[in-house]
Amino acid sequence: MLTIESINTYYGNIRALKNISIDIAQGEIVALIGANGAGKTTTLKSISGITPPRTGRIRFMGKEIQNAAPEKIVAMGLCHVPEGRHIFPQLSVMENLEMGAFLRRDKAEIKKDLDYIMSLFPILAQRRKQAGGTLSGGEQQMLAISRALMGRPKLLLLDEPSLGLAPLIIRQIFEIIEQINRSGTTIFLIEQNANLALKSSHRGYVMENGEITLTDTADKLLSNEDVKKAYLGI
Amino acid sequence: MEQFLEYFLSGLTRGSIYALIALGYTMVYGIIGLINFAHGEIYMIGAFTALIVATALTFLGFPPLAILLLAALAAVIWASAYGFTIEKVAYKPLRGAQRLSPLISAIGMSIFLQNYVMLAQTSDFLRFPALIPDFKWLAPWSHIMSTSRFTILVTAAAAMIFLTLLIKYTRTGKAMRATSQDREMALLVGVNVDRVISSTFIIGSALAAIGGLLIASHVGQINYYVGFIAGLKAFTAAVLGGIGSIPGAVLGGLILGWTESFATGYVSSEYEDVFAFGLLVLILILRPSGILGKNTAQKV
Numbered sequence: 001m002l003t004i005e006s007i008n009t010y011y012g013n014i015r016a017l018k019n020i021s022i023d024i025a026q027g028e029i030v031a032l033i034g035a036n037g038a039g040k041t042t043t044l045k046s047i048s049g050i051t052p053p054r055t056g057r058i059r060f061m062g063k064e065i066q067n068a069a070p071e072k073i074v075a076m077g078l079c080h081v082p083e084g085r086h087i088f089p090q091l092s093v094m095e096n097l098e099m100g101a102f103l104r105r106d107k108a109e110i111k112k113d114l115d116y117i118m119s120l121f122p123i124l125a126q127r128r129k130q131a132g133g134t135l136s137g138g139e140q141q142m143l144a145i146s147r148a149l150m151g152r153p154k155l156l157l158l159d160e161p162s163l164g165l166a167p168l169i170i171r172q173i174f175e176i177i178e179q180i181n182r183s184g185t186t187i188f189l190i191e192q193n194a195n196l197a198l199k200s201s202h203r204g205y206v207m208e209n210g211e212i213t214l215t216d217t218a219d220k221l222l223s224n225e226d227v228k229k230a231y232l233g234i
Numbered sequence: 235m236e237q238f239l240e241y242f243l244s245g246l247t248r249g250s251i252y253a254l255i256a257l258g259y260t261m262v263y264g265i266i267g268l269i270n271f272a273h274g275e276i277y278m279i280g281a282f283t284a285l286i287v288a289t290a291l292t293f294l295g296f297p298p299l300a301i302l303l304l305a306a307l308a309a310v311i312w313a314s315a316y317g318f319t320i321e322k323v324a325y326k327p328l329r330g331a332q333r334l335s336p337l338i339s340a341i342g343m344s345i346f347l348q349n350y351v352m353l354a355q356t357s358d359f360l361r362f363p364a365l366i367p368d369f370k371w372l373a374p375w376s377h378i379m380s381t382s383r384f385t386i387l388v389t390a391a392a393a394m395i396f397l398t399l400l401i402k403y404t405r406t407g408k409a410m411r412a413t414s415q416d417r418e419m420a421l422l423v424g425v426n427v428d429r430v431i432s433s434t435f436i437i438g439s440a441l442a443a444i445g446g447l448l449i450a451s452h453v454g455q456i457n458y459y460v461g462f463i464a465g466l467k468a469f470t471a472a473v474l475g476g477i478g479s480i481p482g483a484v485l486g487g488l489i490l491g492w493t494e495s496f497a498t499g500y501v502s503s504e505y506e507d508v509f510a511f512g513l514l515v516l517i518l519i520l521r522p523s524g525i526l527g528k529n530t531a532q533k534v
């Protein structure tokens with residue numbers, strides 16, 4: 001579904017990604033783990049067109065997207081929930097959700113999806129008129145994921161969904177992620193919480209200093225000695 | 235009391251013109267964090283366009299109402315085209331550059347347009363025809379509510395209501411709000427940010443052109459420099475109300491208009507600017523982000 005071939009992304013002269021290659025198949029949950037500053041966020045931003053790679057190719061559903069504008073990429077069904085959630089602070093919960101469907105014109109279907117999301121997250125239904133910026137961290141993460149779902153993604157990119165949340169909420173969020181995947185959406189997940197991420201995923205990639213150093217099935221990574229030492233704190 | 239009412243209405247009239255222009259400053263600032271110093275010149279170009287079209291149509295013998303509407307339409311379209319082009323030429327190439335660069339580019343654009351109009355037209359004041367025929371039914375109140383004052387108030391109010399509805403309910407409006415709150419996220423939900431920025435310049439320019447047309451026909455004369463003065467006042471109004479805030483621009487415009495008109499009325503017209511800018515300094519000391527501005531409004 002998504003094939004990244006040897007991309008290099010720069011911030012000015014700083015090379016943040018070094019020949020990154022990643023493959024994601026339809027229906028998978030794939031995790032990307034790594035320390036602070038490894039280049040995980042940059043990888044997602046390169047895919048969604050915020051920081052396009054200087055060299056290399058990215059193919060999504062058979063089409064090259066490394067030079068496409070972000071709105072073209074969203075329109076193809078690739079939605080990105082960024083690190084830090086990025087809720088529109090002064091838009092209401094409802095308006096935030098509507099923004100997720102910005103490129104869609106099928107009003108009746110949008111209404112259906114809104115109702116579905118409100119039933120999935122009753123707390124968002126309760127807060128529908130409240131400004132997004134006033135929600136708690138957990139509610140904001142639910143809103144951020146829901147907003148992306150409003151774009152009817154085929155592939156969902158999630159950047160550290162557990163960041164700054166209490167364990168109970170994290171478990172809830174991960175249950176939701178697995179549920180979204182079961183209903184047919186492919187997921188590419190970034191986490192510093194490697195243990196959690198790998199337990200929910202089919203496969204994983206390990207990233208260090210802008211390079212992919214290891215890739216395997218999630219189970220094998222969980223039992224890999226180097227990974228255990230570096231990322232699982234065991 | 236009669237006098238108070240006169241000052242009040244005269245301040246309201248001025249203030250609504252300041253507000254119309256201030257909206258352009260505040261909207262552009264809200265989206266790209268730039269003070270568009272050439273915005274006053276857009277207002278001036280709107281007034282000149284209306285003058286040229288009105289003169290030509292008068293010469294051709296068009297009826298007054300047709301002249302008014304066509305001149306307004308031409309002013310809005312032509313000023314919007316200028317606003318659109320200025321952004322593409324002077325600001326877009328500098329996106330992502332240091333903060334000071336687009337600001338200097340804006341000042342350069344302002345000076346360029348003033349001099350361009352001075353050379354292409356003249357540096358003298360040109361008489362601006364009274365485009366609006368006197369309303370007979372206003373005659374009993376004509377001592378406080380002239381036809382042109384009435385037209386300014388109604389048109390400005392209509393333009394502001396139109397803008398509010400546009401921003402609240404249309405797709406473009408929603409995209410503008412989203413972009414001003416979080417540009418990266420707007421990109422990620424599929425907003426074409428370049429188009430939003432262009433729309434902002436076009437809408438702001440259209441409002442300024444309407445302001446230019448109204449004030450020119452109220453005052454009865456224009457020259458290449460009117461945009462600079464009006465721009466400065468409107469910018470003051472935007473900062474007063476809280477730059478980036480749309481209700482703030484309207485409130486700031488009205489407060490500035492009233493300050494000037496009461497200062498002129500009760501003190502002396504020479505003190506008009508002293509009070510206006512004194513008020514600005516006072517507000518900035520007491521509330522640096524302006525009356526309705528967000529304290530956190532720091533665009534980078």
Ligand SMILES: Nc1ncnc2c1ncn2[C@@H]1O[C@H](COP(=O)(O)OP(=O)(O)OP(=O)(O)O)[C@@H](O)[C@H]1O
Nearest residue numbers: 011014016034035036037038039040041042043192
């Ligand atoms: N806007 C930027 N300008 C310059 N350098 C940047 C920018 N954003 C990121 N970098 C650098 O690129 C490298 C990769 O950053 P990135 O945000 O992708 O890391 P990350 O793996 O997501 O880290 P974290 O776990 O802390 O979120 C870092 O060295 C970072 O300093």
Ligand SMILES: [Mg+2]
Nearest residue numbers: 040041042083
């Ligand atoms: Mg990151």
